[in-house]
Amino acid sequence: MKSTGVIVEYNPFHNGHLYHMEEARKQTNADVIIAVMSGTFLQRGEPALVSKWQRTKMALAGGADLVIELPYAYSTQKAETFAFGAISILHSLFTKNVCFGSESGQIEDFTKLLGFINTNHTNYNFYIQKFVKEGNSYPKACALAYKALQPSATLIDLSKPNNILGFHYIQAIHRLGSDITPVTILRKQAQYHDQSIEKHSIASATSIRNELLKQNFTLSSISHVVPETTYHLLQDYYKKYDIFHNWEQYFPLLKYRLLTLPNEQLEAIYEGEEGLHHRLKKHCQAAQNFSEFMTLVKTKRYTWNRIQRYCLHILTNTTKKEIEEATKGELPYIRILGMSGQGRQYLKRTKKRISVPMITRPTEIDHPLLTIDKRATACYALAYPPEKQADALLEDYATPPIQTKEESHPF
Structure with missing residues (x-):
């Protein structure tokens, strides 16, 4: 079975994500889509709008076959560490391809940049430090460092968030010596930082969150930019908890x-x-x-x-000490949040080759990576109304992987 990985937050899952999922499957001829998804807190250092379980349901409804949690110690990091954690999971699952959206849309742009940086590693890092000390952000310093070394070159725009992540995905594949083949899809219409929703069917997750976090929001205002399943799952979550997390x-x-x-x-x-x-x-x-x-x-x-x-x-x-302990060494486990029938078949066929323990609940293994996750999940639950907190605090321990069909557990 041919598998393709996508690295996601789905905060929330929208029509742009659906397009990405469909194109990833089509362009790589994948039998299985593996979504590595951030848990309770996300790469920009913010809480997910709704729980990871609700977002897992969105992912499965949108076409994912396996949903794997990206632990907090990776999901809340700068692009380089975020990418390495996610690619490590896909590598351990013997994923054939990884498909990511980018503002570039050309995989050659990324591989060319990686080759240049590997060849000019020392000078590149020197200029990055120089520009950071001058008061530039790290992404800006990276772009300036490349320009300093290659003044006449056409640079892939590393100020764009998906380009940055895409580059680090490819860098992580190289670092791991992985056989994963990277594929990129040009982002359609809305850009990552767009603040408002337009009339067309694709909007940024940022603009959708902004709409939902308004004081007198209406869910109908986003109905044209999210799949029907996402719409109803958001509706159900708000009815139950009376909040979207922020x-x-x-x-x-x-x-x-x-x-x-x-x-x-x-x-x-x-x-x-x-x-x-x-x-x-x-x-x-x-x-x-x-x-x-x-x-x-x-x-x-x-x-x-x-x-x-x-x-x-x-x-x-x-x-600092906890993160250092949690992220050193090999990947300690893979936590499954959800699977389709096709995803279960993939695990049945590959589980003997997978050397990393697969878990379905946080009590199944003892590791610093999971210790941090437990604490972060408990913290996330404190935003719920007081009468809902007790159940929310237990949810992570009590919820089995979400399955789209009734079949026996594969392991």
């Missing part, structure tokens, strides 16, 4: 952590550096909400996403 619900908890933790503990939190916690402590006292707080804290050097990730690690009490 940072504003967690800001009081973050504020408490910032104002009560000693400086040495804040410095030990992952991504805490150069006294950044002093700036956060100062501005959280004046800010009335998370958006205002982030506007006050953001600088030219520290991007919104970079600061937001640090805030998230403070919220979840994730330290």
Whole structure:
């Protein structure tokens, strides 16, 4: 069975994701689509709009055959680490291809850039550090470093988020010595950072979230940009919990952590550096909400996403030492969130070759990677109404993989 991987957040699953899924299957002639999906918190350092279980249902309805959780220690990281964690999972599952959307749309752009950087590694890193010290963000510094070494070259735009991720997917494949073949699809219509929904059928996840997080939102306003299943799953979630998750619900908890933790503990939190916690402590006292707080804290050097990730690690009490322990060595497990009948068949055929333990609940293995996940999931549940929190805290332990057909478990 030929398998193709997609690396996703589905926050939420929309028509652009559906197009990507269909094109990935068609262009690679895949029998099985394996979606490596972030869990409760995401790469930009923010909570997922709805739970990973609801997003797993969206993914399966949209055509995924296996949904695998990308652990917190990878899902909330800069592009390089995020990509390496996801590609490691796909490599361990003997995935034939990985298909990603990009603003470039040409796989040769990525392989050419990787070849150049591998050849000019030392000088490239020198210029990156130089431009970072001058106050540029890391993605901007990477683009400037390439331009400094190749002034006349046409550069793939590494300021675009999907181009950045695509490059790091290919870099991770090279680093792992994997046989995975990368394929890219040009993003259609909406771009990643688009803030508003237009009349056409594809909108960015950012614009959809912005619409749903308005004070007097109506779900009907997004009905033309998401599949019907997504629409009903979002509707069901809001009826049950009366929320879509966002940072504003967690800001009081973050504020408490910032104002009560000693400086040495804040410095030990992952991504805490150069006294950044002093700036956060100062501005959280004046800010009335998370958006205002982030506007006050953001600088030219520290991007919104970079600061937001640090805030998230403070919220979840994730330290530098923990991340180092959790991500060193080989992949310790693969956690299955959902599968179709085709996905079950794929696991039956490949499970004897897969050396990494496959788990379905967090009690099945003891590892620092999973310890962080448990704590992050518990933190995520604190946004629910008080009467719903007890059930939500147990959900991760009690929920088996979501299956689209009634068949026996493959292992």
